[in-house]
Amino acid sequence: MANSNILGKYSPYNTIIHRLDPRFKLFSLILLMVVTFLPYGNYTNRFLVLGFLTIIIALIMIIGKVSFKSFFKSLSSMWVMFIFLLIFMFFLPNEGKYLIYQFENGYTLYYDGLLNVGHVILRLILMVALTIILTSTTLPMDITYALEWYLTPLRVVKFPTQIVSLTISLALRFIPTLLNESNRIMNAQKSRGVDYNRGFLMSKIRSITTLIIPLLVSCFSRSDELAIAMEARGYDPYKKRSHYKTLHFTYRDLLAIIFILLVAGIMITASCFASYVPGFDDFLNSIFNIPTW
Amino acid sequence: MSLINFNNISFIYNKKDPNHYDALKEVSFNIEKGDFIALVGHTGSGKSTLVQTLNGLLLPTSGYTKVLDFYVTGDKEIIKKLKKEKRLKSKDFKKFSNLRKEVGMVFQFPEYQLFSETIIKDVMFGPLNFGMNEKEAKEKAIEALNEVGIDESYYEKSPFEISGGEKRRVAIAGIIASSPSILVLDEPTVGLDPNGKKEILDLIKKIHEKGTTIIIVTHDMDVVMEYATKVAVLKDSRFIKMVTPNELFNSKDLSNYSLEIPSFYKFKRYLDEFGFKNDISNANTIDELVDVIGENYGK
DSSP states (O other), rough: OTOOTTTOOOOOOHHHHHHOOOOHHHHHHHHHHHHHOOSSSSHHHHHHHHHHHHHHHHHHHHHOOHHHHHHHHHHHTTHHHHHHHIIIIIIHHHHHHHSSEETTTSOOEEEEHHHHHHHHHHHHHHHHHHHHHHHHHSOOHHHHHHHHHHHHGGGGGTOOOHHHHHHHHHHHHHHHHHHHHHHHHHHHHHHTTSSSSSSOOOHHHHHHHHHHHHHHHHHHHHHHHHHHHHTTTTTTSOOOOEEEEEEOOOHHHHHHHHHHHHHHHHHHHHHHHHHTTHHHHHHHHHHOOOOOO | OOOOEEEEEEEEEEETTTTTTEEEEEEEEEOOTTTTTEEEEEESSSHHHHHTTTTTSSSEEEEEETTEEEEEEOOHHHHHHHHHHHHOOOOGOOOHHHHHEEEEOOOSGGGGGSSSSSSSHHHHHHHTHHHEEEEEEEEHHHHHHHTTTOOOOGGGSOOSSSSSHHHHHHHHHHHHTTTEEEEEEEEETTTOOHHHHHHHHHHHHHHTTTEEEEEEEEEHHHHHHHOOOOEEEEEEEEEEEEEHHHHHSSSGGGGGOOOOOOOHHHHHHHHHTOOOOOOOTTSHHHHHHHHHHHHHOOO
């Protein structure tokens, strides 16, 4: 519980993905996420195109030595959502073209529902995979630097980019600290007989309060101390700040950008074709010899 | 039969991870009933990890810790073997509530565990979890609060509005309220003023005199000298030796374990170095030393 991997955890390898510029990694994360959510026409097309993207993302995960175990672990916490999707998109009355079965009272099940659920789930899995790639290959501080860099244009309209980026980096900085802290408190409460793994709803809620309240208390006192320590060292939010680490763009990043743009280009083209070129489905059908859904 | 038996235990944090870390390496020793053990060693020597195996918060990756009749281990081979020999079931290696009732554990800064609306409720929390009814729990709580010197006017106060030292005493009361037969304390005096420190230590001594086995993790050698009956020394995740405080402080290799010499022994060493002629090696308390020095002046 304390080592929850939902947000992903940085793993200290030194692969090519780790060494890429965080600004670029953030950009390609967003680009690839957008691309997964583009429309791709009928079901055959959707799965073909997303399958292509899945292969690319799996490749990146292998190159970046992203732990597949932690990836599946973070997926396992999404199963409730999958069940909801199944209920809403398959079991509740829906419209569809491809009938599975029609009951006598008029209740019908369509293949469309199943395919839609599969499509949404695949998109979500890809999204999680992309975020995990970013978080496990990039230090949180680097992500913040990248964010701050993207926010710089907003300074023109007097947007306090430095304060925002400091807030974000503090929040990120304190995630491991708070995890440690919660681990400590949980150990103390376990020693007093609390069992966090057993029990049903009410006793679960009761045992969680024994963690949440001390955690909040220490959070507040910690933030107070931090604010005082920062002021004591002369922190002024409106002064111009320099950085400990400056980001550099290298030829590696250039190659990576070309690769990602190529992938995104292929996806966008596919999306355009699927939406606007009639007969594209038949064209794919003729290449891969799959029935068109 | 020893009360606690560390049997060749090792513990690895983040096994199978690039940054895994051996916190304990093949530690074996016994603790007898009624001992007051001080666990000493440099930061990161594995003291805290070791005590957390005592009530099943951490399971040794190999070897086992035997506490009373409970076996704590995460080693599959040993579990298999014990199941066969002792007719134990799988749940005996997973459920620790009975063990945790017997082993009270006070962590560093225990005041962080307080959460209830009132002090009395917080102290009752442990006993209630270990299956006592409301009335028994309240009696136990009042007894424990008396013992730590928190009087009745505090019972209905919020644990967040009292001072730091009081908070710590309430937290300790929350542990001893379930009357454990073994009490483990991880640096209980950190961050307290000298008076608060002495109060806590005297309290621990009082609990020890009632027959509770005490294990205390500490960096404070004066505490070791004054209170402990035995000292267990850990260095670089390994168990070095278990001796009496006198033996430890009279030995010459003390600095190898990055331990500080208590002021009393420092003084003795200075006397030796500057050629004090009487034999002071047998004087192990301040009174004895005063007597030896006194003889020199014909007192």
